[in-house]
Amino acid sequence: MKIKENVILAPFTTFKVGGSADFYCRPENYEEIREAILFAKDNGLKTFKLGGGSNVLISENGFRGLVIHLASFDKIKIEDCKIITGPSLAVDTLAEKAAINSLSGLEFAGGLPGSIGGAVYMNARAYGDSFENIVESLGIIKSDGNLKELSVEELNYSYKSSSLMNTDNIIIKIVLKLKPGLKKDILNKTQTNKEKRINNGQFIFPNAGCIFKNNYDIGIPSGKIIDELGLRGTSIGGAMVFEKHGNFIVNKGNATADDIRELVEFVKKTVLEKKSITLEEEIRYVGF
Numbered sequence: 001m002k003i004k005e006n007v008i009l010a011p012f013t014t015f016k017v018g019g020s021a022d023f024y025c026r027p028e029n030y031e032e033i034r035e036a037i038l039f040a041k042d043n044g045l046k047t048f049k050l051g052g053g054s055n056v057l058i059s060e061n062g063f064r065g066l067v068i069h070l071a072s073f074d075k076i077k078i079e080d081c082k083i084i085t086g087p088s089l090a091v092d093t094l095a096e097k098a099a100i101n102s103l104s105g106l107e108f109a110g111g112l113p114g115s116i117g118g119a120v121y122m123n124a125r126a127y128g129d130s131f132e133n134i135v136e137s138l139g140i141i142k143s144d145g146n147l148k149e150l151s152v153e154e155l156n157y158s159y160k161s162s163s164l165m166n167t168d169n170i171i172i173k174i175v176l177k178l179k180p181g182l183k184k185d186i187l188n189k190t191q192t193n194k195e196k197r198i199n200n201g202q203f204i205f206p207n208a209g210c211i212f213k214n215n216y217d218i219g220i221p222s223g224k225i226i227d228e229l230g231l232r233g234t235s236i237g238g239a240m241v242f243e244k245h246g247n248f249i250v251n252k253g254n255a256t257a258d259d260i261r262e263l264v265e266f267v268k269k270t271v272l273e274k275k276s277i278t279l280e281e282e283i284r285y286v287g288f
């Protein structure tokens with residue numbers, strides 16, 4: 001496998017910002033993932049696993065290490081009510097495939113950006129449903145290069161969190177357990193959820209979805225807290241708090257990663273000062 005040097009990462013992210021990775025590879029099979037892990041070990045490099053790039057903010061200075069881009073693992077198999085897939089399959093495509101096969105459980109993910117690997121890693125959720133409700137097990141490659149199966153119980157799923165976060169494990173197989181249903185209804189619900197996202201303007205400007213997690217103890221969504229402070233439309237450089245959704249920061253076209261990071265910090269500081277609430281980022285920082 002070719003390991004490239006100085007690869008610009010911005011095009012691989014939905015924010016469309018970020019500098020270069022010192023080293024970058026796009027493995028196409030399990031052996032190549034092992035090769036990448038070994039390369040990093042031999043050269044004392046940190047690694048970062050990149051999926052669809054829809055939940056990351058990559059620094060302007062890029063990443064000092066090896067980016068392992070999981071972009072070539074999109075094989076899918078459907079066995080009765082189970083879907084077995086590689087991590088690179090787009091969540092939206094997966095939701096559509098489930099619907100076409102009369103399988104219910106993925107309707108909430110209609111139109112959700114990113115790959116299924118990233119979605120099960122961080123327990124993505126929408127419309128009151130989340131991946132923890134449909135994951136049966138995952139296949140991972142551990143940092144020693146060995147394969148392991150993890151049951152859903154071992155993933156310790158909770159709100160936007162799993163036991164995989166902050167580990168070096170690479171998800172290479174996802175097994176989802178769905179339920180049989182009426183194709184027409186499933187297709188309809190999946191499509192409606194996708195259209196809601198389009199109508200909310202989520203795809204007008206490059207962004208990474210919600211910046212902050214919701215704190216259910218407070219009971220007010222983070223977006224609403226930001227709205228109440230009149231922060232919609234606030235800009236730093238090319239980054240702006242989205243006018244249609246307070247929890248989105250968008251790249252108006254010429255934003256840098258630093259603009260976005262600065263605006264995130266400004267929103268956090270304002271919310272803390274004015275409401276005594278500490279917002280916690282949902283997006284993952286890379287290379288900061």
Ligand SMILES: Cc1cc2nc3c(=O)[nH]c(=O)nc-3n(C[C@H](O)[C@H](O)[C@H](O)COP(=O)(O)OP(=O)(O)OC[C@H]3O[C@@H](n4cnc5c(N)ncnc54)[C@H](O)[C@@H]3O)c2cc1C
Pocket residue numbers: 014048049050051052053054055056070087112113114115116117118119120121122123124125126169170171172202203207208209210284
């Ligand atoms: C317009 C828009 C709307 C969004 N709406 C929502 C929403 O409603 N709900 C929601 O939860 N999210 C939302 N998001 C965020 C994003 O879609 C999800 O978090 C998505 O699941 C991330 O997947 P990804 O492949 O893009 O992950 P990436 O951004 O590539 O990575 C995210 C994290 O997952 C890790 N990762 C990715 N693939 C693997 C793998 N194979 N093995 C190990 N680790 C891996 C990465 O290392 C990183 O830490 C939205 C994003 C956008 C742009």
